[in-house]
Structure formats: structure tokens, C-alpha cells
Amino acid sequence: MAESNDLQRRLLAIEEAIDSGALRVSYDGKAVDYRSLAEMRSVRDALRRQLGLTVPTRRTVARFTSGF
Numbered sequence: 663m664a665e666s667n668d669l670q671r672r673l674l675a676i677e678e679a680i681d682s683g684a685l686r687v688s689y690d691g692k693a694v695d696y697r698s699l700a701e702m703r704s705v706r707d708a709l710r711r712q713l714g715l716t717v718p719t720r721r722t723v724a725r726f727t728s729g730f
Contacts, residue, residue, distance in 0.1 A: 666713065673709040676702055 668690075675689035680703065685696045696702045707717045 669709055669713050673706065673713065676706050676709065680706065 671689050672687075675687045679685070679687045680699065683699075685698075685702070687694045687696070687702075696705070710717050
């Protein structure tokens with residue numbers, strides 16, 4: 663259970679950093695610097711999976727025009 667609590671604290675910290683636009687995340691006296699927002703989102707999604715939470719997926723929609 664302690665591991666689950668740690669994962670939840672890490673998830674909360676990274677979500678707050680993403681919302682604020684910061685690339686540095688601090689929790690429990692530890693700090694992590696990320697290179698990009700994409701990297702942070704990837705880590706966030708991995709934490710969500712570990713906790714058994716749903717991870718939103720992107721949908722790609724093709725759009726065509728007739729050209730007339």
C-alpha cells in the first residue's frame with residue numbers, strides 16, 4: 663500500500679507541474695527535471711497505468727475534400 667501512496671503523490675506532483683507549465687517536479691524532498699512537456703505527459707500516463715487508472719488516448723481523424 664505504501665508504494666501505491668508514493669505513486670499517487672508522484673502523479674499529483676507531475677499533474678500540478680503540467681498544469682503550471684513547470685518542467686521541475688518536487689515531491690517528498692525529491693526533485694526531478696524533465697526535458698519537455700511530452701516527456702512529463704509520458705511519465706504521467708505511465709503512473710496512471712501503474713495505479714490502474716484510465717489513460718486518455720488520442721484519436722486521429724482523416725478529413726478529405728473533393729477539391730471542387
